[in-house]
Amino acid sequence: xxxxxxxxxxxxxxxxxxxxxxxxxxxxxxxxxxxxxxxxxxxxxxxxxxxxxxxxxxxxxxxxxxxxxxxxxxxxxxxxxxxxxxxxxxxxxxxxxxxxxxxxxxxxxxxxxxxxxxxxxxxxxxxxxxxxxxxxxxxxxxxxxxxxxxxxxxxxxxxxxxxxxxxxxxxxxxxxxxxxxxxxxxxxxxxxxxxxxxxxxxx
Numbered sequence: 644x645x646x647x648x649x650x651x652x653x654x655x656x657x658x659x660x661x662x663x664x665x666x667x668x669x670x671x672x673x674x675x676x677x678x679x680x681x682x683x684x685x686x687x688x689x690x691x692x693x694x695x696x697x698x699x700x701x702x703x704x705x706x707x708x709x710x711x712x713x714x715x716x717x718x719x720x721x722x723x724x725x726x727x728x729x730x731x732x733x734x735x736x737x738x739x740x741x742x743x744x745x746x747x748x749x750x751x752x753x754x755x756x757x758x759x760x761x762x763x764x765x766x767x768x769x770x771x772x773x774x775x776x777x778x779x780x781x782x783x784x785x786x787x788x789x790x791x792x793x794x795x796x797x798x799x800x801x802x803x804x805x806x807x808x809x810x811x812x813x814x815x816x817x818x819x820x821x822x823x824x825x826x827x828x829x830x831x832x833x834x835x836x837x838x839x840x841x842x843x844x845x846x
Contacts, residue, residue, distance in 0.1 A: 648686020653699070660695040664702025671707040678711030679703065680741070683725070693728035700729070700736040711738045713780070718744045718754035720761075720769040730758075731771045739810050740774060743782040748799040755781060755809070776808040785814050786837070787830035797836045801843035812840060 653663040670676050683689070683696065700712060714737045716726045729736060742758060744751040759776050762768030783800055786792050800812055814837070818824045 647682075648684055648688045650686075651683060651688040651691060654688065654691040654695045657695055657698050660699040661702045664699040665706050667699075668703045668706025668710065671710050676710070678713065678738075680713045680715065681737070682715040684715065684717070684743075689723075689725045691725065693725050696725070697729060697733045697736060700733070704736060713737065713739050713741055715741045715743055715782070716758075718742060718746065718750070720757055723769065727769050730774060734774070737778075739778045739780055741780045741782050741813050743815070745782060745784045745788070745815065748796045748803075751781060751783070751800065752803060755779060755803075759807070759809075777810055779809050781809060781812050782815060783812055785816060785826070785828040785830065786833045786835075787826070788828040789836075791836075792830070792833040793835035793839055797839050798843060801840055804844060811844065814840075 653659040667679060670679075681696075681700070683691075703710060703712060714726065714729060716730070717723050720727050720730075730740065740758065742754055744754045746754075757763065758770055758774040759779055761770035761773050781800055781804060783797070786794060789796070803809070804812060816826050816829055818826065818829055820831075
C-alpha cells in the first residue's frame with residue numbers, strides 16, 4: 644500500500660524479483676493462501692523497472708498457477724507507466740485489477756471506463772486496449788467516508804457492476820477487531836451499506 648511504497652527493494656533487479664516471486668508462490672503450499680494482491684503504489688516502487696515487476700508476477704504464476712493475482716491501479720491511468728506496462732504488455736500475469744477510485748459515482752465510472760473502454764483516443768492512450776470487464780473490480784470507500792451508513796452511491800456502484808459485467812467491488816478499508824490500525828473510512832457499527840452491496844451483487 645501507499646505506506647509501504649519504499650519496501651519493494653526486490654524489484655531492483657530481475658534476479659531478486661524472480662526469487663521473491665518464487666517465495667510468494669510457496670506461500671500457497673505453506674499457508675494455504677488462495678491469492679495475492681499487488682498493491683505497489685507511491686514511494687520508490689513506482690520508479691522501479693516494470694519488467695522486474697513482470698518477472699516477479701511470472702515467477703508467482705509459474706510456481707503457483709492456481710493462485711489468484713490482483714493488482715491495484717489508480718483511478719486514472721494517466722502517467723502511470725509502472726502499472727500500465729503490466730496491463731498493456733503482460734495482461735496474462737494478473738487475474739483482475741482493482742481500480743482504486745474511492746470517489747463519487749460519476750467520477751468512478753470515468754475511471755473504470757478509462758480501462759474497460761480503452762483506448763479512448765488515438766492520440767492519447769495510456770491503456771492500449773480495453774481491459775475485459777470481468778477482470779475489473781471497483782474500489783470504493785468504506786461507509787465512514789460518506790457520513791451515511793447506507794450511501795446511495797453503493798446501490799449505483801452495484802447496479803453498474805451488474806449491468807456492465809464487472810467482476811465486483813472491493814471496500815477500503817476494514818480492520819481487525821482490537822487492531823491498533825485505524826481509518827476514518829472504517830466505521831465498525833455503520834454497516835447497512837455493506838448489506839445493500841451484498842444483496843445487490845449476490846441476489
